[in-house]
Amino acid sequence: MLIAIALVGLAFELYEPAAQELLARASSGEQRHATYAVMGVVLSVAGAVAGLLAAVLLSLGVRWLVAADALTCLAAAAVAMAFLPREEGGRGERRARADERWRPPAVLLRLTVAGTAFAVGCLAVMMYLPLALLERGAPAWVPGLTLAGAAVLAPPALWAARRLLAGRAHGVILGGGTALLGVLALAMAVTTNPPLTIAAYLGCR
Known part of the structure; x- marks a missing residue:
């Protein structure tokens, strides 16, 4: 089971960067943001x-x-194979692009490290939640319903945050959001009450 879980995690790391690159190539400027x-x-x-x-x-x-x-x-693999455009260019062109050296700027490296730490915290909280709720006496259907509620709240919360934090520096937003996530994660760890655990998790999302 542990080996299967590790392989599933590696499979996610294969497809997720490719999906991000596909979106980056298909859009530019404000269109990319949208x-x-x-x-x-x-x-x-x-x-x-x-x-x-x-x-x-x-x-x-x-x-x-x-x-x-x-x-x-x-099913997602079948959709990708059937509808996504195939990469243009021959093997020689792909090799020429691979030979082009690119060095990431320092700010990108710093943001990558910060984003990685933030993602580790978010995923740890997400994986911890179902086990925590079940250990604290919640019924088996509560973790799934909580995850669904967090997903429903995410778009309006994102819209409200953009309105509220418009014009603020990205570093301030990232630092404040990370600190808030840490406080709410500590609240989830300290409390033994399922409703309070759910409220803290929804705040994290």
Whole structure:
């Protein structure tokens, strides 16, 4: 089981950068900003549906949830193979692009390190939540419903945050958001009450 989980995580790391690059190539300027915003909304909708599905399947057993995950992954692969455009250019052109040396600027490296630390915290909280709720006496359907609720709240929260924080420096926003995430994660760790745990998690999202 642990080996399978590790392989699933590696598979995610294969497709996610390719999806990001595809969006970056397909858009530019303000259009790129809107494209990634649409992707965020779509992921939130998918997260809501996945949370509801988990709420139903977890009560039947974890195997059903894993089987549903496998089927949706295979369906996504079929859609990608059928509808996404194939890369243009021959092998020589791809080799020439690969030979071009590019050095990332220092600010990109700093943001990558900060973003990686932030992502580790977010994923740790997300993986911790179902186990924490079940250990604290919540019914089996509550974790999935909580994840669905967080996904539904994400788009309006993003819209409100953009309105509220318009004009602020990105470093200030990133630092403040990370600090808030840490405080809420500590609240989740300290409390043993399922409703308070859910409230803290929704605040994290």
